[in-house]
Amino acid sequence: MEAASINAGLPPVSPRRRRVDRLFRGVAAVASGLALVPLVLIIAYLLIKGLGAFSWHFFTTDPTGSFLGDPGGIKSAIIGTLVMVGIATAISVPVGIGVALYLTEYGGNGRLASIVRFFTDVMTGVPTIMFGLFIYITLVVSHIGGTFAGWKGGVALALVMFPIVSRSAEVVLRLVPDSLREAALALGAPRWKVVGNVVLPTAAPGLLTGSLLAIARGAGETAPLLFTAAIVNGTTLSLTDQMNSLPATIFQDVRQPRDELIQTAWGAALTLVLMILILTLIARAIQKRSRLGGAS
Numbered sequence: 001m002e003a004a005s006i007n008a009g010l011p012p013v014s015p016r017r018r019r020v021d022r023l024f025r026g027v028a029a030v031a032s033g034l035a036l037v038p039l040v041l042i043i044a045y046l047l048i049k050g051l052g053a054f055s056w057h058f059f060t061t062d063p064t065g066s067f068l069g070d071p072g073g074i075k076s077a078i079i080g081t082l083v084m085v086g087i088a089t090a091i092s093v094p095v096g097i098g099v100a101l102y103l104t105e106y107g108g109n110g111r112l113a114s115i116v117r118f119f120t121d122v123m124t125g126v127p128t129i130m131f132g133l134f135i136y137i138t139l140v141v142s143h144i145g146g147t148f149a150g151w152k153g154g155v156a157l158a159l160v161m162f163p164i165v166s167r168s169a170e171v172v173l174r175l176v177p178d179s180l181r182e183a184a185l186a187l188g189a190p191r192w193k194v195v196g197n198v199v200l201p202t203a204a205p206g207l208l209t210g211s212l213l214a215i216a217r218g219a220g221e222t223a224p225l226l227f228t229a230a231i232v233n234g235t236t237l238s239l240t241d242q243m244n245s246l247p248a249t250i251f252q253d254v255r256q257p258r259d260e261l262i263q264t265a266w267g268a269a270l271t272l273v274l275m276i277l278i279l280t281l282i283a284r285a286i287q288k289r290s291r292l293g294g295a296s
Contacts, residue, residue, distance in 0.1 A: 043273070046266070046269060046270045046273060047270065049263075049266035049269075049270075050266040050267045050268075050269060050270030050271070051267075051270065052263060052266075052267075053263045053264055053266060053267025053268075053270075054267060054270075057073055058073040058074065058264075058267060059073055059074065059075060059078070059271075060073060060075055061073035061075055062075050062076045062233050062234055062235055063076065063077070063233040063244070063249065063264075064233065065233050071253075071258075071260045071261050071264050072233070072264075073264075074246065074249055074264065074267065074268050074271065075235055076232065076233060076234055076235040076236070076243075076244040077244045077245055077246045077248070077249040077268060078246065078271065078275075079235055079237070079244075080150065080229070080235075080236075080243040080244040080245045080246075081219060081245045081246045081247075081272070081275070082275075083150055083154070083237065083239070083243065084150055084153045084154040084157055084225070084229060084243060084245060085154075085157060085215060085218055085219050086154070087150075087151060087153075087154025087155070087157075087158070087239075088154045088155070088156075088157035088158040088160075088161050088215075088218050089158075089161070089211070089214075089215055089218075091154070091155065091158035091162075092157075092158040092159075092161035092162040092165050092214060092218075093161075093165055093211050093214070095158075095162060095165075095166075096161070096162050096163075096164075096165025096166040096169055096211075096214070097165065097166075097169045097207060099116065099120070099166045099169075099170075100165075100166050100167075100169035100170040100172075100173055101169075101173065101195060101199075101200075102116075103116060103117060103170050104170055104173040104174055105173075105191070105195055105199065106191075117170075120162075120163050120166050120167060121163075121167070123159070123162065123163040124163040124164070124167060127223075128160050128221050128223050128224055129223035129224070129227075131156050131159040131160055131224050132156050132223050132224030132225070132226065132227035132228055133227055134156075134159070135152055135155055135156040135159070135224070135227065135228045136227035136228060139152050139155070139228070140152060140227065140228060145240060146240050146241075148228060148229055148230040148242045149228070149229065149239060149240045149241060149242065149243070150229050150236070150238070150239045150240070150241065150242070150243030151239040151240065152228040152229065153224065153225045153228040153229030153243060153245070154239075155228070156224035156225065156227070156228045157218040157221060157224060157225075158218075159224075160217060160218050160221055160224060161214035161215065161217060161218045162214075164210065164213060164214040164217055165210055165211055165214045168206075168207075168209070168210030168213060168214075169203075169206075169207055169210055171206075171210075172203045172206030172207055172209075172210060173199060173203050173207075175203070175206065176198075176199050176202045176203050180198050180199070180202060181194055181198065181199065184197070184198045208283055212279065212280055212283055215276075215279065216276045216280075219246075219247075219272060219275070219276060220247055220272060220276075221247060222247035222248060222250070222251045225245050225247060225248050226248060226251070229242060229243045229244075229245065229248070230242040230243075230248075231244060231248045231249075231252055232244050246268050246269075246271060246272045246275075247272070249264070249265070249268045250265045250268045250269050250272075252265075253265035253268070254266075
């Protein structure tokens with residue numbers, strides 16, 4: 001009844017406006033379908049090429065490095081990727097969100113905030129190989145903590161992920177209505193409590209999405225790891241030793257003339273995509289559960 005009474009006072013929609021609306025809805029649907037075509041083709045091609053490598057042996061053995069014998073599996077690459085991406089996430093996500101909080105809640109349009117934004121934008125456009133070279137020159141060549149090491153690969157990936165986390169978090173935090181901040185401040189809450197109890201929980205879904213984008217970007221990087229963690233065959237959990245990774249395994253095996261090694265590279269590529277997919281699904285499930293808990 002209320003909707004009918006409200007609509008009763010509005011002028012009727014003309015046939016021309018209806019036709020234009022249907023036209024642009026159709027154009028948007030076609031554009032969305034065209035955008036999905038490359039994604040579907042890539043996933044289908046990965047499935048065709050990579051599923052043939054999947055087996056228990058593939059996931060539970062290390063690469064052998066043998067040119068003629070059994071090429072082995074990707075166990076060390078999976079563990080190394082998880083370890084180094086975990087290190088990078090532990091560094092880049094808190095720092096990136098912290099920088100975004102400063103820019104949105106405290107820095108505003110000040111001079112320091114503008115400088116921080118400028119350099120963050122510059123880091124976003126820097127080729128990732130430059131981060132690997134930077135860590136190589138500052139930490140590997142100088143023998144700080146040894147030469148090639150897993151933790152140095154994690155630091156290089158953190159540099160890749162940081163600007164993505166920071167810029168996406170800043171955009172999400174700016175979407176939090178100012179009325180929520182003003183209401184909390186009017187009740188006498190200090191600024192840090194407003195940030196911790198109002199701003200961050202409200203922006204949590206967007207912050208999670210931005211962090212996942214950064215993790216997906218970092219997990220697929222090859223160049224920074226070649227200069228910092230190198231390529232090894234065996235599994236190691238020591239952060240001070242060389243550490244294998246899925247991107248490095250793909251880079252190494254896809255150039256080989258042997259069909260079994262190329263098959264391993266496709267299997268590793270499909271595994272990397274599935275890892276990111278599983279991580280995204282878990283994060284979405286946690287996000288949905290937190291929303292339901294907040295609504296109840």
